[in-house]
Amino acid sequence: MSDHSDAAIVFFLGFVAVTLVITYWAARRTRSTAAFFAAEGRISAGQNGLALAGDYMSAASFLGIAGLVATSGFDGLIYSIGFLVGWPVVTFVIAEPLRNLGTYTFADVVAYRLRQRPVRIAAATGTLVVVTIYLIPQMVGAGNLIRLLFGLDYETAVISVGAVMLCYVLFGGMIATTWVQIIKAVLLLTGAIGLALMVLWRFEGSPLALFGAASERYPGALAPGKLVSSPLEAVSLGLALMFGTAGLPHILMRFYTVPDAPTARRSVFYATCVIGLFYLVTFILGFGASVLVGREAIVAADKGGNMAAPLLALELGGSGFLGFIAAVAFATILAVVAGLTLSGAAALSHDLWGQVVRRGQVDEREQLLVARIATIGLAVIAIVLGIAFRGQNVAFMVGLAFAIAASANFPALLMSMTWRRFTTAGAVSSMVTGVVSAIVLITLSPTVWVDLLKNEEAIISLKNPGVITMPLAFVVGIVVSLVFPEPDADARFEEAEARMHLGA
């Protein structure tokens, strides 16, 4: 076993040991649904800011963006910018109303003045689709990373990730998940900044010197058009990344963990600072890898460029630092998977079981039991999907998850909060349209139709469907609401609006 594997194992086992101790501590405090789903609303703004950042900065951000910048230059940055500029949308439109109107899931807000059962079913479906699609690349990434670094076989690696994540969520609920995300965010930021400082050290501390060297070695590296060639494609991808953030169920759920709306607002500010700093660092890591490691070596290690950051760590800090970066990447995956599973369990237990099956007549014990059963079920599904998708190119799935979140969840959430005449039929049709159109268009796009299904030509040339599916979901929601008015929902708008701004 190589040196970096030993270092990675030490760092990784240290992370797992610390987080399991926290899980044990959290488990003793997780005795109610409020504790399981929302940490009893006791998380501070700073803690929630870090946890939001931990939930949001996935392995796709760390490994994927650094790789895209290294191999495609300037265009890779569209992901850094797109992921970050979604946060003002969350701050100005979503965070405070969500905290005031809901309890555990975003369906609480959409269904507040509408008919509970149809809206809950549609919203839970949207949540579960996003969670499942987002889980697959995380599990596949974890399997590959562990196989590469620890020498474990792929299946054992995926099962290990599922088992550790299950411990966090099943026993520690939101309290343990929050602390896992906080630790992961600190580690990830430390590792990324440390690596960026090492890169800048080689260029006398000047990012401009680094960019100049990148441009010299790969002419055109600082010019757009390598990764996203059409402006429509760029707009479409940008829309999905921006508004998808405001529709990701595991991110929205975090606003219920703070005591009130002002704390939710402050937590988004802290999260934006942390995430912004991280994405600024990805500029340095990506261009640093292209200059110091070389595109040829990066692509030789992994066709998708995902090994750019680890190879850069090996080049600059030796095998020990590579071990640390690898363990951080793995911790990143674990934390994101835990957050996703918890939001899926909330949709199943709170929305589907509590409000649809039991029509709101469910006691604490039963709901907590269902939440834990749902957690086990989702962990098993994550493991099975991780193994089933072994060797597949699943990078497109992160984009698909964002496209569905932007098309299915965000339009319904926004219209339910701001448009008086929005109805149950409008909400359901908008969410169903968003999910179905995003999946259909991605399937017919070159990403799946040509690259995955090996057809000669794609039926639709657009790789990112957001520019079509998001407006479509809005239009369908508006038209259906106008055609099928709902006087009861209209009458409750003032009450919902007052609560949205003034709190309970």
Added chain:
Amino acid sequence: VLGALLIVLAAVLIAIYVRWANRRYDAEVAVLRGKR
């Protein structure tokens, strides 16, 4: 550079909003709550 500026601008916009909301918006909300 423009990309980096955009990221910084997003954080600055949020900072301005949070400062305004903490000082003005919350005070107005408290007054409205008192009237309820």
